[in-house]
Each structure stands twice: as structure tokens, then as C-alpha cells.
Amino acid sequence: MRGTIRGNVDADNRPLSCDDYADPGYSLDAYLEQYDPDTWGNEEPSGPLEEARVRSQQNQEERVRVSVGSNTRIVGLGDDARLLGVNLVLEDVDNVAVRNITFEDAYDCFPAWDPGDDGGSWNSEYDNLSLRGATHVRVDHNTFSDGDNPDSELPVYFGARYQVHDGLLDITNGSDFVTASFNVFRDHDKTLLIGSTDDPAEDRGHLRVTLHHNLFDNVLQRAPRVRFGRVHVYNNHYVVPAGQGYSYSWGVGVESAIYAENNYFDLGEGISAADIAYDWRGTALFDTGTLVNGRPVDVVAAYNAEHDPDFGRDVGWEPSHRGVHPTRVVPAVVAAKAGPG
Numbered sequence: 001m002r003g004t005i006r007g008n009v010d011a012d013n014r015p016l017s018c019d020d021y022a023d024p025g026y027s028l029d030a031y032l033e034q035y036d037p038d039t040w041g042n043e044e045p046s047g048p049l050e051e052a053r054v055r056s057q058q059n060q061e062e063r064v065r066v067s068v069g070s071n072t073r074i075v076g077l078g079d080d081a082r083l084l085g086v087n088l089v090l091e092d093v094d095n096v097a098v099r100n101i102t103f104e105d106a107y108d109c110f111p112a113w114d115p116g117d118d119g120g121s122w123n124s125e126y127d128n129l130s131l132r133g134a135t136h137v138r139v140d141h142n143t144f145s146d147g148d149n150p151d152s153e154l155p156v157y158f159g160a161r162y163q164v165h166d167g168l169l170d171i172t173n174g175s176d177f178v179t180a181s182f183n184v185f186r187d188h189d190k191t192l193l194i195g196s197t198d199d200p201a202e203d204r205g206h207l208r209v210t211l212h213h214n215l216f217d218n219v220l221q222r223a224p225r226v227r228f229g230r231v232h233v234y235n236n237h238y239v240v241p242a243g244q245g246y247s248y249s250w251g252v253g254v255e256s257a258i259y260a261e262n263n264y265f266d267l268g269e270g271i272s273a274a275d276i277a278y279d280w281r282g283t284a285l286f287d288t289g290t291l292v293n294g295r296p297v298d299v300v301a302a303y304n305a306e307h308d309p310d311f312g313r314d315v316g317w318e319p320s321h322r323g324v325h326p327t328r329v330v331p332a333v334v335a336a337k338a339g340p341g
Contacts, residue, residue: 007085018109025052079341104147195227225251242268252282
């Protein structure tokens with residue numbers, strides 16, 4: 001592909017707005033009034049207005065969701081190939097490569113209010129790139145971001161930020177043998193999810209993923225968050241500025257097996273090594289060779305010193321691949337080689 005391909009356009013390539021997708025029975029003002037927790041309570045939204053929101057979302061989905069088949073290479077030509085407002089989906093496919101593309105702003109016009117999600121949150125439908133049951137996939141030399149439409153600039157409703165974006169790259173539903181390398185992930189909240197449910201039915205024994213030589217720049221969480229997966233996280237550069245609402249980088253979920261090796265963190269003032277990991281009902285994390293602001297740090301020890309229960313270090317496996325750079329050179333290598341072009 002070459003140049004910009006836009007998702008929110010009609011059959012004649014004319015731009016479509018959220019108003020163009022909205023069902024006649026839906027408006028955001030009516031939704032906020034109807035489902036205000038002070039009057040609606042903590043039940044999930046239901047009834048005609050919620051049904052109209054779902055129809056509105058389905059109208060947008062027809063324009064922004066693009067499915068990819070097996071044995072496919074999607075390669076950006078030059079250094080300006082861009083998918084804008086597109087949710088690229090690899091579902092139940094095998095042998096796919098996605099490279100040299102800038103993914104921007106896969107936004108959902110109609111987020112849903114979920115009062116039961118972490119005290120209440122707005123959940124959106126579209127990732128920039130979604131892998132569902134996809135196998136033997138390589139994602140490399142891409143950039144992922146919210147573009148000029150960051151959630152951080154959106155209003156707060158019901159005490160929670162109104163989020164129109166979901167993940168930048170999500171790997172779920174039993175996807176397997178996936179490598180994401182030399183990508184740039186920047187200026188986003190829920191960045192990279194591996195395993196979307198605590199139910200092991202699809203994911204146990206799958207979600208074998210390698211993440212290496214990626215830049216995670218000002219991403220607030222999920223870099224990655226893992227359930228069930230056996231995930232090798234090595235030679236990545238994490239840039240975490242102060243004052244941006246950082247939550248964590250490595251989410252240790254149910255039966256997760258993260259093997260983190262030779263990663264480099266630049267942490268802003270007030271952010272410590274104990275903040276790098278987060279317990280999402282996981283039990284173990286292996287970490288070696290981490291540098292934080294140029295100094296060696298044992299992330300597991302730092303986490304355990306401030307949190308209970310402790311993480312163990314035995315994740316039950318060890319990567320066979322050993323082409324790992326010394327941590328001190330990771331920022332330079334990633335800066336030189338990550339992203340399109």
C-alpha cells in the first residue's frame with residue numbers, strides 16, 4: 001500500500017462523521033442523562049437507548065473494520081503509508097505479515113459505559129490491529145498511536161475519561177506464534193493486550209508471543225498485559241514521562257509466563273521500578289538485565305518489596321533464542337531501526 005487509506009469514508013471516499021453513523025434513536029446527551037449512575041445505578045445500560053448505541057456502532061464498524069486473509073503480506077511502500085481510522089483484523093488466519101505502516105486513530109464514535117469495569121469506565125470497540133485466532137504473524141517496523149485525537153484531551157463523564165480508543169495491538173482468542181518487533185507504540189493508554197479473558201478455554205497453551213526492539217513511548221499500561229501467554233519481552237525501550245498517568249508496563253495476568261530480558265526503561269520523576277509490573281492475578285515474572293535510567297534493577301525484587309503477594313521468578317520456560325543485545329545499546333538500536341521506513 002502507498003499513501004493514506006482512511007476508514008471513516010463512504011463508498012465515494014467522502015469523509016463520514018459520527019453524526020453520519022448515529023442511529024435516529026441515539027445521542028450522547030441522552031445517553032449521559034439516561035445512564036448517569038446517580039439515577040441509573042450500577043447496572044449495565046439496557047433498553048432502547050443502549051440498543052440504538054449498538055446499532056450506531058455497527059454502522060461505523062461497516063466502514064472501519066477491514067479483515068485480512070491468510071498468506072497475506074501488507075507492506076507500506078516508502079515511509080508515508082498510513083491507515084487512518086482503520087481497525088485491521090486478522091481473525092482465524094495463518095501466515096500474515098504487517099510491516100512499514102503508520103496506524104493512527106482507530107476511534108469509536110459510540111463508546112459503552114460499563115459501571116462494573118474498575119469502578120466504571122468507557123469501553124471502545126476498535127483496536128488499530130486486532131489478532132484473533134491468528135497464527136504465524138509478524139508485525140514489524142510499524143508505528144501505532146492515536147494521532148491527533150488523544151483520549152487525554154477528551155472530557156470526563158461519570159468520573160471516568162471518555163475513551164474512544166481501545167488497544168493499539170491486541171493478540172487474543174488463541175492467537176499463536178506472533179512476533180512484534182521494531183515497532184513504535186506511543187501516546188496511548190491501553191496499548192498491547194495478550195489474552196482478553198481469564199477463561200482458559202481458548203488461550204491455555206497458545207498466545208506464544210515475542211516482543212523485541214519496540215519503543216513504548218508515553219504509553220500508560222499494557223506493554224504488554226498478558227493472560228496465559230508464554231511471552232518473551234526483550235530489548236524493548238520504555239520511555240515513561242512523569243505526570244502522564246502511568247499505570248504499569250508489564251501486566252502479570254492469570255497463568256501468564258512473561259520472560260523479560262535486557263529491557264531499558266527511562267522513568268520520569270516519581271516513577272519507580274516497583275511500578276513497572278502489576279498483578280492481574282498472576283503469580284510469576286522472570287526479569288533479567290533490566291536497566292532503569294542507566295542503572296541495573298531487579299524489577300521482581302523492587303515489586304516484591306512494595307507489594308503483596310510477591311511474584312515468584314519461575315515462569316516455567318526459557319526462550320531458546322539468544323540473539324539479544326546488551327541492554328545499554330537498546331535505546332540506540334531501537335531509535336535507529338524501529339518504525340516505518
